[in-house]
Structure formats: C-alpha cells, structure tokens
Amino acid sequence: MPETFHGSLSQVTVSFKSKNDCELPWLKEITAIGSEDGAQIAACDAKLIKRDRIRPSFWQDMEEPCQETRDLAFGLFDRYGRVSRKYIEPGFRQGNGVWGRELDDGDILLFEKLVVDSRARRRGVGTKIARAVLGRVRDDAGQRKYVVVVRPGVLTQEVAGSGGDEGKRHLATSRQFWQSLGFRRIGTSSWFAFTDEEGHASRQLDASEEWIPPQDTGRYTAIAAQVQGAIDHVLSAPTSDPEDLRRLGEFFPEGAGFAQWFATDDEGNTVLHQAAIKGTLDVIKYLVARCPGMAAARNRDGDNPLETLQSSMELLRTRSNYIEMVEVVSDRFKGFDQSTIACLGFLSGDTEVFDLTQLSREEISEISSATDSQARTIHPEADAIRRALRFKYGCTCGQCIGGFLSPRMKHMLEEETLGQRDEDLMLMWDDDDWLEEGRHMLTGRFVKCLKKGMVPNENNILTLVSDKQEPTLEAFLEEGGSVSSIGTTIFERMLESEGWQLALNPGCQETDTGRVLPECRNDLELGFVSGRCGYKRVSPGRKYFHDEEREEEEEDDDDEY
Numbered sequence: 001m002p003e004t005f006h007g008s009l010s011q012v013t014v015s016f017k018s019k020n021d022c023e024l025p026w027l028k029e030i031t032a033i034g035s036e037d038g039a040q041i042a043a044c045d046a047k048l049i050k051r052d053r054i055r056p057s058f059w060q061d062m063e064e065p066c067q068e069t070r071d072l073a074f075g076l077f078d079r080y081g082r083v084s085r086k087y088i089e090p091g092f093r094q095g096n097g098v099w100g101r102e103l104d105d106g107d108i109l110l111f112e113k114l115v116v117d118s119r120a121r122r123r124g125v126g127t128k129i130a131r132a133v134l135g136r137v138r139d140d141a142g143q144r145k146y147v148v149v150v151r152p153g154v155l156t157q158e159v160a161g162s163g164g165d166e167g168k169r170h171l172a173t174s175r176q177f178w179q180s181l182g183f184r185r186i187g188t189s190s191w192f193a194f195t196d197e198e199g200h201a202s203r204q205l206d207a208s209e210e211w212i213p214p215q216d217t218g219r220y221t222a223i224a225a226q227v228q229g230a231i232d233h234v235l236s237a238p239t240s241d242p243e244d245l246r247r248l249g250e251f252f253p254e255g256a257g258f259a260q261w262f263a264t265d266d267e268g269n270t271v272l273h274q275a276a277i278k279g280t281l282d283v284i285k286y287l288v289a290r291c292p293g294m295a296a297a298r299n300r301d302g303d304n305p306l307e308t309l310q311s312s313m314e315l316l317r318t319r320s321n322y323i324e325m326v327e328v329v330s331d332r333f334k335g336f337d338q339s340t341i342a343c344l345g346f347l348s349g350d351t352e353v354f355d356l357t358q359l360s361r362e363e364i365s366e367i368s369s370a371t372d373s374q375a376r377t378i379h380p381e382a383d384a385i386r387r388a389l390r391f392k393y394g395c396t397c398g399q400c401i402g403g404f405l406s407p408r409m410k411h412m413l414e415e416e417t418l419g420q421r422d423e424d425l426m427l428m429w430d431d432d433d434w435l436e437e438g439r440h441m442l443t444g445r446f447v448k449c450l451k452k453g454m455v456p457n458e459n460n461i462l463t464l465v466s467d468k469q470e471p472t473l474e475a476f477l478e479e480g481g482s483v484s485s486i487g488t489t490i491f492e493r494m495l496e497s498e499g500w501q502l503a504l505n506p507g508c509q510e511t512d513t514g515r516v517l518p519e520c521r522n523d524l525e526l527g528f529v530s531g532r533c534g535y536k537r538v539s540p541g542r543k544y545f546h547d548e549e550r551e552e553e554e555e556d557d558d559d560e561y
C-alpha cells in the first residue's frame with residue numbers, strides 16, 4: 001500500500017493542557033495535544049500516579065479515578081502497589097523475564113489514550129506526542145524513580161481507528177507501536193512497561209522476541225456444546241456422582257485425540273481448568289488419571305490448571321465484587337476450605353492433603369507452636385498437618401508458623417514489640433503502676449512466644465510460654481486486663497510504626513541489610529495475622545474494622561474447626 005504523505009512532521013506541534021479538576025493529591029493528569037496549522041490532529045491522555053502516597057490503600061485509591069487505573073491496579077499489582085509476583089518470579093508467567101521488582105518502585109506513568117486523526121496517520125505523529133509526554137514526565141521527575149505502563153489496544157487508538165471486526169489486527173498494530181517506543185510486555189500479562197534505564201533487560205530484548213499470548217495464535221478448538229453440558233452438570237454438584245463421571249468419560253474415549261482433550265471454552269480453559277476453578281477434586285483426579293498431559297495445558301492468561309486455581313484462590317482471598325465496586329477483603333481472610341486445599345495439593349503433587357477438619361482449634365495451635373520434633377510426638381502426622389495449614393493459609397515460603405506467620409512478619413513483629421516494650425518501660429518510671437506492669441509483662445511474653453517460634457495467641461502467652469506464678473499478672477487479669485487488648489494494641493501500634501512504613505515501601509528496603517529471610521505471600525497481611533492470633537483484625541487501608549464486624553469475626557473464628 002502506498003504511503004500517504006501529508007506534509008513534514010516538523011509542522012506538528014505538541015502542547016500540554018493543564019487540568020485543575022483533579023482533586024486527588026496523588027494523581028496528576030496529563031493531556032497533550034498535537035496540532036498542525038492551528039488544528040488539532042492528535043491527543044494523548046496519561047496519568048502520573050504518585051504511588052508512595054497511597055501504598056497502604058493502593059487498590060481502594062486506584063479504583064476511584066477511572067476504569068483504566070482500576071484495571072491496572074487489580075490486574076498488575078497487589079494491594080500495596082507491588083507488581084504481582086506471578087509475573088516476575090521464575091516460571092512460564094514470567095514471559096521473557098525482562099521485568100522484576102524495579103516495577104514496585106517509584107511513580108507510575110499510565111498511558112491511557114492516544115488518538116491520531118485518520119488524515120494525519122503514518123507520519124509519526126503518535127510517536128512524537130508519546131515522546132513529548134515521556135519527556136515532560138522525565139523533566140518533572142528529576143531524581144524520582146518512575147515506570148511507564150500501557151495496555152496496548154484497549155483504550156489506545158494510536159494507529160488504527162475504532163476498527164470493528166479488525167480487533168486482532170488493531171491490537172497487533174497497537175502493540176507494535178508501543179514496542180517501537182521501547183515498551184516490553186510484563187510477564188504474560190496484557191500490560192507493557194518502559195523504563196529510561198538504558199541498561200535494563202527490557203531495552204536489550206528485540207520486539208520480535210516478545211512473548212505472544214496463545215489466543216493470538218488461533219490454534220484453539222472449542223469444546224463441543226454437548227461436552228460442555230456434561231461438564232457443567234458434573235461440576236454443579238459438590239461431590240461427583242460416579243455415574244456422572246462415567247458419562248463425562250464417554251466424551252473422551254480411550255485414544256481420544258489431542259484436540260478433544262485440549263478443547264477449550266472462550267477463555268482458553270480446558271475441562272481440567274474448569275474443574276480446578278470449581279475446586280472439584282473427583283473430577284480433577286478423574287481427568288488427570290486419563291490424560292496426565294492436561295495438567296500442563298495453558299489458557300488465554302497463560303495459566304495451567306494449577307495456576308488457574310491459585311489465581312482464583314488469590315481473588316477469593318483479596319476481593320469481593322459488587323456491581324460497580326470491588327471491596328478489598330484481604331484483612332478478613334480466614335483460610336481456604338478443605339475441598340479447595342485438597343485440589344491445590346493434588347495439582348501441586350501432594351496427592352493426599354491432611355483433612356484439617358478432623359482437628360480442634362487447640363490441637364492445631366499446639367502443633368503449630370511446637371518445634372518439628374515436638375510436633376511429631378503430639379501427632380504422628382504433624383508434618384502433613386503443617387503442610388495442609390500452609391495450603392489453607394496461603395503460605396508460599398514453606399516456613400510460616402501455623403501456615404500464616406511468615407519469617408518476615410515474625411521478625412517485624414519481634415522488633416516492633418521489643419521497641420514498644422522499651423517505650424512502655426520508660427513510661428513506667430514515671431508512673432509505677434501495677435496495671436502498667438501487667439501490660440509490660442504480657443508484651444514481654446508476646447515477644448517470647450515469637451522468639452520460640454510459637455503463635456503469640458492468648459493460650460500460648462498465658463500458659464505455654466511460662467508457667468511461673470506471677471501475682472502482678474494475675475491481679476492485672478482479675479482487674480479486667482486482657483491478653484486480647486494487649487495483642488490488639490501491639491498490632492495497632494505496628495501499623496503506625498516505622499518498620500511497617502519501610503516494609504511497604506520497596507525503595508527503602510535496600511537500607512535494611514543483613515537479613516536473608518524468605519519472601520512469603522503472607523508477609524504484609526497484618527490484619528489476617530492479627531485475626532489468626534485471635535486479636536482484632538487491624539486494617540492498613542482504613543485503619544480498623546467497626547466493632548460489630550469484629551464480634552462477628554470472632555464468632556466465626558471460633559467456629560472454624
């Protein structure tokens with residue numbers, strides 16, 4: 001096709017519109033206009049997000065401005081504005097693996113929209129205007145770090161117009177446009193990022209080497225309606241009828257071809273993906289036994305059935321969707337149910353996950369707080385129980401006490417509580433009060449529990465960690481003092497602490513050297529951990545829950561096992 005040439009690019013000027021209508025102090029809207037001979041021919045909208053100002057409530061804050069900030073926050077980042085680990089940790093979803101933790105740091109420039117008038121295309125106007133926005137942000141940033149992100153082809157109409165059924169072609173063109181500016185895909189997500197750092201791995205990756213999602217290659221076969229009906233039927237019941245399974249099996253006879261087993265729905269999910277999402281263990285076992293290769297099939301998001309289950313568990317743990325709003329429920333997380341963790345275990349290669357419903361709350365607490373060798377004397381299957389607890393409470397480091405208290409959280413709590421105890425000690429000199437002394441004693445026991453690798457819950461603090469008779473403590477408790485109020489205070493003060501601020505802010509973590517503790521999904525889940533220890537659930541986003549919610553919470557926790 002011959003290039004249409006309308007004139008030289010130098011005639012196009014880019015100007016910035018300043019907007020004062022944004023009331024959010026952490027957000028700066030940038031609008032650039034490209035014009036020629038006084039007429040507007042292109043426009044670009046971007047948002048500069050000052051992430052450090054909204055760390056504790058990143059998701060809630062990002063939900064406010066628009067759909068694109070919402071999609072960015074929930075699609076790419078965790079509740080504290082750190083990039084989803086699945087996109088940067090070793091594995092398939094890391095894609096080309098050019099991005100890492102540097103995405104956690106600094107401001108975020110989000111390109112939202114770039115439109116070029118149809119008569120002015122193919123002259124590099126889009127490039128000129130995008131570069132002008134980048135230049136502007138670079139100048140403003142000074143020493144501040146920032147990363148630039150865009151989701152090609154969604155709201156951006158940088159090259160083609162609104163192309164109707166040309167969706168795929170439009171997406172590819174849009175992707176090429178941003179790639180030509182140096183943007184590279186983040187893992188297997190639909191988001192692309194750019195950094196000014198010349199030596200960055202993303203700058204070394206040729207665009208032709210980029211990972212392309214399987215849905216774009218068009219090699220999927222759709223599941224036949226009849227088969228889908230049989231799957232829906234068998235997955236609708238909590239436990240599967242062997243007869244239903246047999247009937248499902250009829251659709252996959254001995255020697256059924258690749259296409260049949262690996263046929264998918266619109267989202268690229270095979271039958272096994274669907275069973276994993278529903279958490280139906282019988283069906284999962286049945287399918288894997290008949291076609292083991294299915295466990296490696298990937299859907300449109302690039303997830304295998306195990307990862308699909310993990311993603312849906314992560315959603316369950318963190319969010320509750322209402323019509324137009326997402327509620328962040330991370331601090332209310334109480335663990336996954338037995339059938340879900342049985343599926344998670346099976347797909348992770350742990351064929352028999354211990355049934356935790358057989359144990360009382362006390363037994364679990366005792367096993368959680370014991371050393372490895374002690375635990376085996378308490379229960380012969382202590383190792384299996386601990387593994388099941390880690391599945392239940394979402395531990396990813398393999399070392400969480402009770403499955404929820406991670407090494408980093410433990411360290412942070414120890415440091416903070418020691419600090420609190422010393423502060424209180426200084427106060428006590430002013431006011432030599434036995435009430436204060438009781439508090440001080442309990443705080444000390446809280447730290448002692450942590451140091452011994454025990455869950456710092458009421459029972460452990462009162463009986464397990466020390467059986468010494470302490471009259472001051474008894475008087476304190478008789479007068480209405482309680483472990484629960486002390487424990488809650490420890491967590492509340494933690495939220496205000498410097499240690500917590502540092503933990504939330506990846507840029508500051510480099511100064512915290514000398515510790516090599518494993519990273520865990522549970523590291524920053526303060527509300528969840530305070531609740532699991534039996535205290536009020538603190539919440540970084542909006543401070544604390546209301547009291548009614550708290551009571552309901554406690555009842556539920558008691559009924560859990």
Ligand SMILES: [Zn+2]
Nearest residue numbers: 395397400520
């Ligand atoms: Zn862990």
